[in-house]
Amino acid sequence: MSAPAPSVWQDWFDVCAVDDVTPDTGVAVLIGDVQIALVRVGDGGGGGGEEEAERFFAVGNYDPFSRAFVIARGIVGDRAGTPKIASPIFKQSFDLRTGQCLDDPNVRLPSYPVRIRDGRVAISVPS
Numbered sequence: 001m002s003a004p005a006p007s008v009w010q011d012w013f014d015v016c017a018v019d020d021v022t023p024d025t026g027v028a029v030l031i032g033d034v035q036i037a038l039v040r041v042g043d044g045g046g047g048g049g050e051e052e053a054e055r056f057f058a059v060g061n062y063d064p065f066s067r068a069f070v071i072a073r074g075i076v077g078d079r080a081g082t083p084k085i086a087s088p089i090f091k092q093s094f095d096l097r098t099g100q101c102l103d104d105p106n107v108r109l110p111s112y113p114v115r116i117r118d119g120r121v122a123i124s125v126p127s
Contacts, residue, residue, distance in 0.1 A: 012115065012122040021056070021121070026072035026085060028061050031125050035061035036112060037072035038121065039096055041083045057096035058112040058123045063087045071109065 015029045015038060026039040039057045061071045066089035074085040083096040093102040099109035113124040 011127045012124050014120050014122050016121050018056075018116060018119050018121055024076045026074060026076065028069070028072040029058070029123065031123065034125055035069050036123060036125075037061040037074070037085065038114070038123065039072070039076055039085055041076060041078075041096065056114045056116065056121055057083065058114050059085070059094060059096060059099045060109040060111075062109070063089060063092075064107055064109075065090045065092050 013031050015031070016027070021027050021038060021040040023040055023043045026037045029036045029038050036058050037060065039059070041055050041057065043055075059071060061069045063070050065087060068089060070088050071085060071094070073088045075088065076085050078084055079093060079102055082102070084093045084102060085096055086093045092104065092107075094100065094109050095102055097111070099111040101107035101109075115122050115124075
């Protein structure tokens with residue numbers, strides 16, 4: 001008999017309905033004491049499921065440049081096809097897939113897996 005390896009990504013938290021997030025905007029989510037920027041890029045094609053999840057991203061809401069929890073209020077767009085959000089304070093851009101700062105290779109926001117089920121958005125955070 002074998003058992004699955006333990007995972008630090010076992011906890012999924014239902015945070016909102018898909019339609020609660022306007023396309024090309026972000027919303028701030030609080031899970032425990034972790035502030036997360038949940039960002040919807042485009043309209044997701046309306047297909048639901050895995051395709052829809054690819055249009056939602058979750059990164060840390062703390063902007064290390066302005067030292068404020070403001071990333072969810074940033075400007076959503078893309079840079080050379082990379083989905084990104086720009087801080088609303090000093091405008092540094094972050095890759096929504098990885099959290100990597102596109103303007104400073106030494107800076108990265110935490111990123112979190114997102115899934116869509118039955119029209120609901122869930123984010124996985126470490127336990």
